Amino acid sequence: MQQPPRENKTSCNPAIETIGLLKSYRLADQEIPILHGIDLTINRGEFVAIMGPSGSGKSTLMNMLGCLDRPTMGEVRTSNRNISELSDSEIAKLRGLEIGFVFQNFNLISRMNALENVLLPTYENSKDNVDPEKRGIELLELVGLGNRMGHKPSEMSGGQCQRVAIARSLINNPSIILADEPTGNLDSKTSLEIMNLFSKLHRQGSTVIMITHDPQTAEYASRTIHLKDGYIENN
Numbered sequence: 001m002q003q004p005p006r007e008n009k010t011s012c013n014p015a016i017e018t019i020g021l022l023k024s025y026r027l028a029d030q031e032i033p034i035l036h037g038i039d040l041t042i043n044r045g046e047f048v049a050i051m052g053p054s055g056s057g058k059s060t061l062m063n064m065l066g067c068l069d070r071p072t073m074g075e076v077r078t079s080n081r082n083i084s085e086l087s088d089s090e091i092a093k094l095r096g097l098e099i100g101f102v103f104q105n106f107n108l109i110s111r112m113n114a115l116e117n118v119l120l121p122t123y124e125n126s127k128d129n130v131d132p133e134k135r136g137i138e139l140l141e142l143v144g145l146g147n148r149m150g151h152k153p154s155e156m157s158g159g160q161c162q163r164v165a166i167a168r169s170l171i172n173n174p175s176i177i178l179a180d181e182p183t184g185n186l187d188s189k190t191s192l193e194i195m196n197l198f199s200k201l202h203r204q205g206s207t208v209i210m211i212t213h214d215p216q217t218a219e220y221a222s223r224t225i226h227l228k229d230g231y232i233e234n235n
Helices: 058-065 088-098 114-123 132-142 158-170 188-203
Strands: 014-027 030-043 047-051 073-078 099-103 176-180 207-211 223-228 231-234
Touching (some): 014 207, 030 207, 047 058, 058 176
Parallel strands (some): 047 207, 176 207
């Protein structure tokens, strides 16, 4: 894939950071360590790629950054808050309003059309003074699907489904977009289109954190973090 010129518009203001982050899981009578004391700061406006071999801990790190799981030790801080000090309901609200998720398998609801899928996060959380349906329409137009709003996932291509997923991730105007292998199920032409869309969002000021196994995809990012055996190799 040919990449467009990259811009680094970081504001030296942390969007999210980890301090001494350790994560382990209990398997039978054993404690299995996954992440080992990760210190990481991602500033607002950065486009960061996280790479590493299978078992390196990148998915676990993504879960920590997305407030989908709590650390065993250490801190994850976003919006000037340590998530370990928040209740489950507070974390759910933070996740719903401040973090947008894009998954490899799209995670769209098959019985819902494109606009309904985009609006789904607003059923639990929405920001004041925002008309969700109006914003949903604007976002589908932004990702080039203004003429597909009434179509269900089965009536769209994989690339179109991923565009719906990206629009859904933006519906609550989050401060962070987390993308887990967003081009993993797409062909090279469609992958190029999706990465150009992420680049556009980045240029507009979004903070994008992406897991990828593809070095060409990682080149779109302004910084690449390599994980190995639960440690950061470079930062």
